[in-house]
Amino acid sequence: MADCSHCIIKSFNAIKTLTKEELQKFSEHKTSLIIRKGENLMTEGNAINGLYCIKDGKCKLTKLNTNGKEQIIKFIKGGDILGQRSILSDEPVGLNCTALEDMRVCFIPKGDILETIKENSQFSLNLMKNISHQLNEANTLVSQMAQKPVKDRLAETLLNLEEIFGQDNEGCIDVILTREEIANTIGTATESAIRLLSNLKKDGVIDLISKKIKIINKNALKNLSQGY
Amino acid sequence: MADCSHCIIKSFNAIKTLTKEELQKFSEHKTSLIIRKGENLMTEGNAINGLYCIKDGKCKLTKLNTNGKEQIIKFIKGGDILGQRSILSDEPVGLNCTALEDMRVCFIPKGDILETIKENSQFSLNLMKNISHQLNEANTLVSQMAQKPVKDRLAETLLNLEEIFGQDNEGCIDVILTREEIANTIGTATESAIRLLSNLKKDGVIDLISKKIKIINKNALKNLSQGY
DNA sequence: AAAATTTAATGATATTTGTCATTTCATTCA
């Protein structure tokens, strides 16, 4: 089994502040797993007893509303870490994590993490930084959801998706989402999302190439996302 | 100046895990301040160099949207702590904190907090727990804002306000907000909020007694908040 | 206490967004 001290993920997040020894401790107890497209890595309400390091693949973090609708809160890709929040707060997982494509993931048991938190205050601080940053993002998102019209939120989301997943070799946003998933990200009806996408295409702001989306006029999207 | 080890606030939050000695260190450098109604304790985008302990009073945490609208993210009252997120992430403050009534606040400098984090891993863990919990709340709020209609959000907000601020001796929710502030909490136009409140009154679910709101039928509100 | 100002309430109307029905297109799989 591969040694955590060589994993690329250690260059990101809080993990990067760990010593070689600490990483090797992680290696000893870690397990690797494959999550197939459509499968859940975590499920809302369940307990979790470790941290997930995403080596590869893309996923969505969602919440099921009381009215039965799925809200996508965030997109995650290789290099990211999942499960910190739940481990640290000792609460059940708050979000579902569903693979958008096959994923390779490492699992590090909770005990190792908590031990390292106690021993390495820098690791601890970095984890906090991480979650603090996420909290700020979430607050911003609350504000946008509450006050921006659907068109603005769609524009914002498209920019955000390109930011996270980058472009493929045709210049399209490098992730495949259904229209329903896009709608569930911006919090609207699927038909509304489809209509607005069509309008953006008609206006030459984006292009729709089969299931992929290509941003043609980034500035126009930026303006739209701010209501202009 | 009063000794932090006697402050009631220490019974809440992460502060409660501190030793008497640690609290006394806080006492030495802390400063007390009074924030008048309408004044800001923190301002979005500004740096912060310490932690605020709210002794007394109520305030709102808001975000100014790019379209110039104020979104209220959270309400805070005596016993709560403010500024952790910004200190820990080393980022500017993300939210405005505006007093809804006169407040008494203690300020503890960043240095003391960071030192204590390094020395007391339990304190550190509790801070993380706190922020992790807030992150979960924020994610839930995103989902609600994105997917629930305004009426549901109003019902939810009224229940939430009573939960936080309790009742005065007439059984009304013990906080005075303008209709605009209520609208800015649920993310709608002021007129819409007013109309929905009037409807709730007409249906006997709440009563409007001058500026105060009294919940008459809590169950009805609970049902409404879930779309029934 | 009266005037001035702000906040709340209400009506009329426009705009946005959601829902339902139908068609077109793409994908799966037998």
Next chain:
DNA sequence: TGAATGAAATGACAAATATCATTAAATTTT
């Protein structure tokens, strides 16, 4: 390959929400 399924697109319409205008009530100021 072609039937079957699911996703995307579009139209027609309904419902929700915002905006603007006006009036009424409450609060502050003089």
